[in-house]
Amino acid sequence: GAGVSQTPSNKVTEKGKYVELRCDPISGHTALYWYRQSLGQGPEFLIYFQGTGAADDSGLPNDRFFAVRPEGSVSTLKIQRTERGDSAVYLCASSSQGVKLAGGPNEQFFGPGTRLTVL
Amino acid sequence: TQLLEQSPQFLSIQEGENLTVYCNSSSVFSSLQWYRQEPGEGPVLLVTVVTGGEVKKLKRLTFQFGDARKDSSLHITAAQPGDTGLYLCAGPTEGGTSYGKLTFGQGTILTVHP
Numbered sequence: 001g002a003g004v005s006q007t008p009s010n011k012v013t014e015k016g017k018y019v020e021l022r023c024d025p026i027s028g029h030t031a032l033y034w035y036r037q038s039l040g041q042g043p044e045f046l047i048y049f050q051g052t053g054a055a056d057d058s059g060l061p062n063d064r065f066f067a068v069r070p071e072g073s074v075s076t077l078k079i080q081r082t083e084r085g086d087s088a089v090y091l092c093a094s095s096s097q098g099v100k101l102a103g104g105p106n107e108q109f110f111g112p113g114t115r116l117t118v119l
Numbered sequence: 120t121q122l123l124e125q126s127p128q129f130l131s132i133q134e135g136e137n138l139t140v141y142c143n144s145s146s147v148f149s150s151l152q153w154y155r156q157e158p159g160e161g162p163v164l165l166v167t168v169v170t171g172g173e174v175k176k177l178k179r180l181t182f183q184f185g186d187a188r189k190d191s192s193l194h195i196t197a198a199q200p201g202d203t204g205l206y207l208c209a210g211p212t213e214g215g216t217s218y219g220k221l222t223f224g225q226g227t228i229l230t231v232h233p
Contacts, residue, residue: 043221105152
């Protein structure tokens with residue numbers, strides 16, 4: 001079956017521009033996560049959706065970053081007034097459910113990421 | 120703040136050698152996961168360890184969770200070029216154990232030369 005897909009795979013933009021990054025999760029997965037990965041680092045949590053609502057947006061670095069998931073499936077990460085420091089790979093992951101009582105977190109399936117470069 | 124520190128950051132070895140990657144924290148984690156990531160791809164889950172002292176094996180890979188649940192290790196026996204990649208440990212972030220919000224280590228880049 002299809003995995004998590006992200007578009008575009010690469011995005012080059014100029015400082016100050018607005019960008020949208022799209023994530024198509026695995027069909028039926030209710031939990032969706034966005035992470036940001038800088039070169040040589042592990043992924044850093046940005047935001048988590050359970051269904052249509054953002055259950056935890058504590059990882060968003062500032063108010064230039066916003067994400068939506070209006071129908072509980074596809075999600076869009078929006079970045080306003082991009083800065084050079086926003087350059088990174090933005091990863092999306094989905095899982096079958098967010099809540100699990102024991103045995104560790106549910107497996108998150110990651111997309112290939114969008115490499116954002118801000119010039 | 121929960122932090123996971125991995126060592127070494129880089130590892131370059133010859134095919135057939137053994138290696139160990141470490142993941143350490145000053146905080147207790149309810150579970151730890153190991154992922155492998157290849158260039159241009161997202162991380163792929165290898166294993167989840169949930170019990171202090173637990174050992175899990177996946178072919179030539181052996182994963183151990185420390186007794187105090189503050190550390191974990193990944194041991195690869197007879198490494199092969201196909202093992203090359205970025206290895207990441209991750210654990211549920213404090214307050215997020217019920218929904219999988221993860222804290223990742225900075226990763227270990229492994230290169231296995233033929």
